[in-house]
Amino acid sequence: MAAEDFESGTRPRRAQCACGALSLAIAGEPVAHLVCHCNNCKRRTGSAFGISAYFQRSAVHGPQGKATVYALGHAASGATQERYFCSTCGSTLYWYVSTYPHLIGIAGGCFAEDPLDDPNRVSSAASQWQWVTLPSTWAVND
Numbered sequence: 001m002a003a004e005d006f007e008s009g010t011r012p013r014r015a016q017c018a019c020g021a022l023s024l025a026i027a028g029e030p031v032a033h034l035v036c037h038c039n040n041c042k043r044r045t046g047s048a049f050g051i052s053a054y055f056q057r058s059a060v061h062g063p064q065g066k067a068t069v070y071a072l073g074h075a076a077s078g079a080t081q082e083r084y085f086c087s088t089c090g091s092t093l094y095w096y097v098s099t100y101p102h103l104i105g106i107a108g109g110c111f112a113e114d115p116l117d118d119p120n121r122v123s124s125a126a127s128q129w130q131w132v133t134l135p136s137t138w139a140v141n142d
Contacts (some may be wrong), residue, residue, distance in 0.1 A: 004125045013111060014111075017065075017091035017110065018091040019086060021066070021086055024063055030106075031035065032054040032139070033108070033120060034051075037125060044107075045109075045133075049084055052105050052123075053105070056102060063084070069085075070083055083095040093110050119138065122140045
């Protein structure tokens with residue numbers, strides 16, 4: 001997708017799955033960029049936390065490629081979420097959360113070739129594993 005396809009006129013950044021078959025083009029910077037320690041994000045990433053970047057839906061074009069979706073509910077918040085992953089390699093690329101209908105969440109690691117700035121927020125800090133250390137200047141959302 002060319003830069004002129006975006007209203008903002010900025011060069012698009014691309015997020016893509018591990019095999020490159022599924023991608024999104026994104027204009028601008030995220031409205032929220034965080035590290036989440038909830039068990040759901042740990043399971044989604046297979047890691048100690050998830051890195052999530054949230055953009056206005058209007059800033060995102062795509063997807064290009066074939067995505068498969070699954071839905072889940074968050075018992076604590078009552079929110080529902082649809083997660084989209086690559087039909088070929090299985091990498092989760094993006095999701096929608098019912099409590100933020102104007103936003104799209106994109107897995108931070110999927111910006112490997114054109115990384116975002118550092119996250120500046122922590123979510124679900126109570127579930128953070130003891131050996132994980134993050135900057136103390138990051139805001140905490142719990």
